[in-house]
Amino acid sequence: MHEMMVAENLLAVISDEAAKRNVKPIGAKISCGKLYAINDEALCFAFEAIAKGTDCEGLKLEIEHKPIQGRCIKCDETFSVDLSSPKCSKCGSDDFELLPDAPLLLEEIEF
Amino acid sequence: MQKVDVGKKILSANEEYAFKNARFLTEHEILCLNMISSPGSGKTTILTRTINELKDKIKIGVIEGDIQTDLDAKRIRATKAPVIQINTDGACHLSAAQVDKALRKLPMDDLDLIFIENVGNLVCPSAFELGEAGKMVVLSVAEGDDKPVKYPSIFAKSKVLLINKIDLLAAGAQGDFDIERVKADARKLNKGIEIFPISAKTGEGMTNWYKWLIKSARKNSV
Numbered sequence: 287m288h289e290m291m292v293a294e295n296l297l298a299v300i301s302d303e304a305a306k307r308n309v310k311p312i313g314a315k316i317s318c319g320k321l322y323a324i325n326d327e328a329l330c331f332a333f334e335a336i337a338k339g340t341d342c343e344g345l346k347l348e349i350e351h352k353p354i355q356g357r358c359i360k361c362d363e364t365f366s367v368d369l370s371s372p373k374c375s376k377c378g379s380d381d382f383e384l385l386p387d388a389p390l391l392l393e394e395i396e397f
Numbered sequence: 398m399q400k401v402d403v404g405k406k407i408l409s410a411n412e413e414y415a416f417k418n419a420r421f422l423t424e425h426e427i428l429c430l431n432m433i434s435s436p437g438s439g440k441t442t443i444l445t446r447t448i449n450e451l452k453d454k455i456k457i458g459v460i461e462g463d464i465q466t467d468l469d470a471k472r473i474r475a476t477k478a479p480v481i482q483i484n485t486d487g488a489c490h491l492s493a494a495q496v497d498k499a500l501r502k503l504p505m506d507d508l509d510l511i512f513i514e515n516v517g518n519l520v521c522p523s524a525f526e527l528g529e530a531g532k533m534v535v536l537s538v539a540e541g542d543d544k545p546v547k548y549p550s551i552f553a554k555s556k557v558l559l560i561n562k563i564d565l566l567a568a569g570a571q572g573d574f575d576i577e578r579v580k581a582d583a584r585k586l587n588k589g590i591e592i593f594p595i596s597a598k599t600g601e602g603m604t605n606w607y608k609w610l611i612k613s614a615r616k617n618s619v
Binding site for chain 1: 398399400401402403404405406407408409410411488489490492520521522523524525546549550553554585586587588
């Protein structure tokens with residue numbers, strides 16, 4: 287349930303950005319790499335709970351999960367890694383390196 | 398209704414502390430490993446044995462993360478190694494700010510290596526950087542050989558995998574645990590991962606782990 291700490295940080299960032307623009311946020315779009323193992327339901331639940339009584343109460347969250355990227359050692363292809371069957375999408379080799387996971391980003395605020 | 402692009406890192410507060418911790422550790426030439434596993438995999442037993450057997454070679458300090466109690470810190474304290482206990486009061490992982498506070502209580506000038514024993518959990522701790530040089534994952538054979546496939550994140554991010562409790566394999570108690578499958582699945586996600594099958598109880602396999610640890614502590618990188 288690390289979603290609670292993510293929600294706390296997210297609330298702080300959204301509140302901060304909204305205050306700078308002097309707006310009341312009604313929605314936010316975030317993105318994160320799959321290795322963050324964020325569960326949408328848990329994050330929305332945690333956010334809803336801690337946003338009560340703040341300017342972000344009722345804010346709708348949209349979460350985009352960015353696929354894990356790998357680079358094939360054999361053919362140099364960069365591809366989205368399917369963790370259930372990790373291999374290069376072009377040549378099928380399982381000789382690849384994982385690229386760094388996409389960060390947890392607040393992409394956009396709607397108001 | 399309007400939209401604005403923000404593009405701001407959500408965990409930047411944690412990352413700032415992690416960066417500060419990494420710098421503090423580097424200034425003191427201390428190697429720091431963030432130890433992650435399920436509860437009961439044997440993290441504390443690995444640490445007490447490692448500390449006792451490497452006493453004359455490297456000076457080790459420990460930060461203990463637990464939801465509650467100081468049971469693990471007491472076990473570390475018995476080895477005479479410096480230890481700081483953090484209680485997260487329900488949180489399933491340590492944060493970099495908590496580690497910052499703990500580092501300031503350790504005798505930094507007198508250490509070569511710090512282990513952060515994270516809260517027992519194979520998922521959440523892997524998402525939070527603490528300022529460590531590398532993560533290490535411990536999997537005990539009692540947990541089953543499918544864990545790298547089921548919990549890929551921590552196996553993908555770790556520099557080292559310790560497969561603990563291999564004495565159970567020899568005893569025939571875990572006959573269906575395929576150690577080669579674990580190694581292959583972990584390496585599929587992470588080509589460079591170092592893997593050491595060990596028993597912290599009997600001492601089997603510990604020598605190779607110690608060699609790697611001493612070498613890494615001396616060059617201060619993993």
